[in-house]
Amino acid sequence: MKRSTWSMSFWEHDGPEGLAPADQVLLAEARDAAGRAYAPYSRFHVGAALRLADGQVVTGNNQENASFPAGICAERTALHAAMSARPEGLVETIAVVVPDAAGDRPVSPCGICRQALLEQEHRQGKPLRVLLGTNSGQVLELASARALLPLSFDASFLKP
Numbered sequence: 001m002k003r004s005t006w007s008m009s010f011w012e013h014d015g016p017e018g019l020a021p022a023d024q025v026l027l028a029e030a031r032d033a034a035g036r037a038y039a040p041y042s043r044f045h046v047g048a049a050l051r052l053a054d055g056q057v058v059t060g061n062n063q064e065n066a067s068f069p070a071g072i073c074a075e076r077t078a079l080h081a082a083m084s085a086r087p088e089g090l091v092e093t094i095a096v097v098v099p100d101a102a103g104d105r106p107v108s109p110c111g112i113c114r115q116a117l118l119e120q121e122h123r124q125g126k127p128l129r130v131l132l133g134t135n136s137g138q139v140l141e142l143a144s145a146r147a148l149l150p151l152s153f154d155a156s157f158l159k160p
Ligand code: THU
Pocket: 039, 042, 044, 045, 046, 061, 062, 063, 064, 071, 072, 073, 074, 075, 107, 108, 109, 110, 113
C-alpha cells in the first residue's frame, strides 16, 4: 500500500489591484451578470464572466426552475453560451462572483461546474484560469481548473 497525495495551490489577492486590468473587468462583468440572474427560489444570485483568447467576454448567471434540478449554474451558462457560439474558442479565464453572499468567503464552483470547466480545459488543451471574487475585494486565483477536481472522471475512461 502506498499513500498518495493531491496538492493544489492558488493565489490569494487582498484586492483586485494586483490583478491585470482585463481581470478586473472580468470580475466587474461577473458582478453585473449576477444582477441579471433568475434565482427566485434560492435568491442566491451568481454571476460568471469568461474571457476568450481573443479578448471577447461572455457572461452568464444562474437560471433556476420551479423543477429545481432543471436549473443551471452561472458558470455553465457562460461556458455553454461561449462554446455554442465559438466552438473553437479558447477560454483563458473565468471569474465568478456572488455579490450578496453571506460572509466573505469566495463562493467556489459546484461539482458539476468543476467537471464542465475541466472538460473545457481538456477540449482546448490549455489551462483555464479561475478567479473567485468576494465582496471585500479579496480574489482567489487558480491557474487551472484541474486544481478544482482531484481524481476526476474524463474521456480516458470511456471505451474507444
Ligand atoms: N450556483 C451557481 O450558479 N454557481 C455555483 O457555483 C454555486 C451554485 C447556483 C445554483 C442555484 O441556482 C443557486 O446558486 C443556489 O445553489
